[in-house]
Structures are given as C-alpha cells and as structure tokens.
Amino acid sequence: MIEVRFHGRGGQGVVIASEVLAKAAFRMGFEVSAFPFFGVERRGAPVTAFARIDSKPIRIKSSIYEPDYVVVLDSSLLRGVDVLEGLKPDGKVLINYPEGKKLPNLPPKFKYFVIDATSIAASHGIGSPATPIVNTAIMGGFAKICETVALEPILESIRESAPIKEEENVAAAKEAYEKTREVAM
16 A cells, blocks of 8 residues: 655645545556545645555545655645654655755655745746645656656546646646656755
8 A cells, every 4th residue: 555645735735636646546546545634724724635545445544644655745844844754764755845945954764856846836827926836746746756656647637636727737747747856865
C-alpha cells in the first residue's frame, strides 16, 4: 500500500489534490481512498488530506500516520507543522518552494524534491495573482517522484476535476513535472 499525506492551507486545493491522485490511480486499476482532515476551516488555515493506493481493497479508514510520501503545498508550514511526522525512513517529500531559495535544514534521512508550484500556477493564471492555486502544479511534480502513478492519468484526472481553466491546469502540471528536482540535504 502507498500512503500519501498532503499539507497545505485552505484555498490551495489540498483536498482536490488528494482526489486527483486517487482518481488517477483508480484509472490505472488500483484501489484508492482519499479524504481530508480539517478543523474549523477558513481560507489560509492548515489543511491535511490523505490518499491511499493499493492493488487490493483498502479497509483502513484512519488518518495516515506513517506515509510513504508527504506533499507540502505551502512551505510556510515547514516552520509551524511537523509535516515529516511518521514519514517512513525511505520516504519522499515534495515541497512547493520558491526557485533559487535554499531549503531550511531538514533531516537527511528522507529524499526531498522541490518545485516552485506557486510561480507555475501564477504564470498559467490559476487562481489570482495574489493567491495562486497550486494543487494541479504540485500533482505534476508528484507524478515525477512517484513510481506508481503516471503523469497521463494525473492529467486526465485534472481535466475531470478542474472547475475552470482545464488546459491551463494541465499545462501547469506538465511544466511542474519537467521542473521538479531532487535536493540533497
């Protein structure tokens, strides 16, 4: 079973990102589960979402405590939330992080990948200039680091899930796929 935990803020599309992943994996023939966790919500408040992918039926209904992947849609959460909590020793972390800036010190036992999903989303007109919606760009990056879920099913799921600007969202995911890179700690 592959378990993915998403961290972001209300309004960034965290819940939709987990659903896009689940739909893409389902298209590939996997069993899936995706669900959010939030308290009293408001735009900008921390949000967590989860996705499970397996070749057999998924019976677990709890939150994900030991993920294989962590996806961080807002890098400011690196300072206030333990996004790495429970991450498996060989886990992978994808972080939306500004191009050219050095990541803060993070434990070297994980593999870290970065993508400037904010700039990519803004350049494609997704969301507003002040608050770009980064979920589709981050999912393109996720396709790059995940050996199980391919880019094309993610793009198909984005087309299905995007309420507006389908092709802009797809283009953002493709660009993010190409620009996602590993960072050594």
